[in-house]
Amino acid sequence: MTATVADAPASAARPVSVARGYRFELVKLLSQWRVRLLVLACWLAPALFVAAVSQQSSLPVDTLFGRWMNATGWAGSLVMLGFAGTYALPLLTSLIAGDVFASEDRLGTWRHLLVAVRSPRRIFVAKALASLTIILVLVAGLxxxxxVGGVLAVGNRELVGLDGHLLAPADAAGKVLLAWVCVLAPSLALAAIGLLGSVAFGRSPMGLLLPIVVALAMQLVQLLPVPVAVRLALPSYAFIAWNGLFTSPAQLGPLMIGIVVSLVWAVAATALAYLLFLRRDFTNLTHDGSGRRAITTGLLPLVGLFAVTAAVVSPATGATGSGIEQDKVQSSVATAFAHLYRLQTKQLNRPDVTEAQLRATAACNKGGGQVAPQGPGNDWRCVVSWHLPDVEAAGTAIYQLDVTADGRFVADGDGPKEVNGYFQVRTPAGDAPNPLWQFDGNVELLPTTPKG
Structure with missing residues (x-):
């Protein structure tokens, strides 16, 4: 009798786990000299830059918090945050997320990766998580x-907020950290757009440039006098809205909207990239992106998402027009003046006075009263009045204002010289310009009270 031995069924090959794929993709990214240089630069260059600029007599006063860089170490980190939101983070997300899929197209390694992992879904998740990890490391380094560079160079001192009030060193440190955490949301949105471009355009340079192009377009919109709803509907506003943390009370409305919008964009762009990736024909070695289909299924939905978010933000917040109105400008200028007057009083060793005693008010007009007092422009003029105890006559000071479309303004003293003129005062950090000479402020674009 002949015995028949049945062959044991071959065990089915199982896909590689996401954890192993993630480690593999992370090692691939960190093995690139370009990524290593970026990590090194983000962890070293900001400290050197902030330390060097903080010791200069000429400070970047046109940058938010730049005028305070030699007064406190925390101002330098905020200056770097403003630079990062405008230039560094769009570039970093392009170089990391915008190339994570396209690199496989250039090297022709998709077939080898699919054979090894055996799951396009897990490949996408591993690559997305690896690129996100590197981006978080870069932001943490910045x-x-x-x-650290600012604190070591200048010291752990009080920070003057955007309404003139002083933040204790511990409070300033917490607000600075929170501001950096808040910009992670728009960074994720740009990273997701980078993933979408890398998947949709393949080895085409357009995929790598997509986050930069989108970021520049959104920044251009932020510079224009567009309605508030349009401004808030773009993820780029979260790169600006952190300045609301440095007023008292904090202007959290625009910041929270910016974060939510950024996260919605991040989820939508990642989902579109995922769907395009799963539909890709990996057997076609000449594949170079999805061409017209990438635009119709990838970019047009983002345009539609922008339209939807803009339509939702306007009725939800009651925001109309530019958001820059006469009463808001007057309130912001008067509040900042009162706080900074107390700071000047302390520096000049005069008797202290409270904001309630000062009763500071501001009367502002635009264009010499010839145009409607609303909207951005460098033709705002404010007359600030205040009172001192036991002094019958009210004091007055004149300021010329340059109000930008995002609500930030620079107030330039225009007399009297002994109040808001240029002169040096003694501070713990050394001689510094009169705090009432020039100061930054912020106008909240959303209505201060909900509309019924």
């Missing part, structure tokens, strides 16, 4: 390096 934040930590700039803060």
């Amino acid at each position: 934040a930590a390096s700039s803060a």
Whole structure:
């Protein structure tokens, strides 16, 4: 009798786990000299830059918090945050997320990767998580390096907020850290757009440039006098809205909207990239992106998402027009003046006075009263009045204002000289310009009271 031995069924090959794929993709990214240089630069360059600029007599006063860089170490980190939101983070997300899929197209390694992992879904998740990890490391480096460089070079001192009030060193440190955490949301949105471009355009340079192009377009919109709803509907506003943390009370409305919008954009762009990736024909070695289909299924939905968010933000917030109105400008200028007057009083060793005693008010017009007092422009003029105890006559001071479309303004003293003229005062950090000479402020674009 002949015995028949049945062959044991071959065990089915199982896909590689996401954890192993993630480690593999992370090692691939960190093995690139370009990525290593970026990590090194983000952890070293900000500290050197902030330390060097803080010791200069000429400060970047046109940058938010730039005028305070030689007064406190925390101002330098905020200057770096403004630079990062405008230039560094769009570039970093392009170089990391915008190339994570396209690199496989250039090297022709998709077939080898699919054979090894055996799951396009897990490949996408592993690559997305690896690129996100590197981006978080880069952002953490920018934040930590700039803060350490500023504190070591200048010191852990009080920070003057955007309404003139003083933040204790511990409070300033917490607000600076929170501001860097808040910009992670728009960074994720740009990273997701980078993933979408890398998947949709393949080895085409357009995929790598997509986050930069989108970021520049959104920044251009932020510079224009567009309605508030349009401004808030773009993820780029979260790169600006952190300045609301440095007023008292904090202007959290625009910041929270910016973060939510950024996260919605991040989820939508990642989902579109995922769907395009799963539909890709990996057997076609000449594949170079999805061409017209990438635009119709990838970019047009983002345009539609922008339209939807803009339509939702306007009725939800009651925001109309530019958001820059006469009463808001007057309130912001008067509040900042009162706080900074107390700071000047302390520096000049005069008797202290409270904001309630000062009763500071501001009367502002635009274009010499010839145009409607609303909207951005460098033709705002404010007359500030205040009272001192036991002094019958009210004091007055004149300021010329340059109000930008995002609500930030620079107030330039225009007399009297002994109040808001240029002169040096003694501070713990050394001689510094009169705090009432020039100061930054912020006008909240959303209505201060909900509309019924």
